[in-house]
Amino acid sequence: MKNDNSTPSLDDAPKDIKLAVDLIYLFESNEIPPDVALSALKIVAQDLKAQMNKENPEKQDE
Numbered sequence: 001m002k003n004d005n006s007t008p009s010l011d012d013a014p015k016d017i018k019l020a021v022d023l024i025y026l027f028e029s030n031e032i033p034p035d036v037a038l039s040a041l042k043i044v045a046q047d048l049k050a051q052m053n054k055e056n057p058e059k060q061d062e
Helices: 015-029 034-055
Strands: none
Touching (some): 015 034
8 A cells, every 4th residue: 555645656657757867867976067968968859859750750840
């Protein structure tokens, strides 16, 4: 039985939340400055969008 006062487990979290937590940990444990992390994430987002557009050209810029 789950206690209503407990914090939700990361094990039960959606995949995107788990990935975000892992990335935050990676940035913090490697002392990556926030501006560098954000810049890197923008590059990753652009790359992933380009990959998605190649796979599904009809769904551009969503």
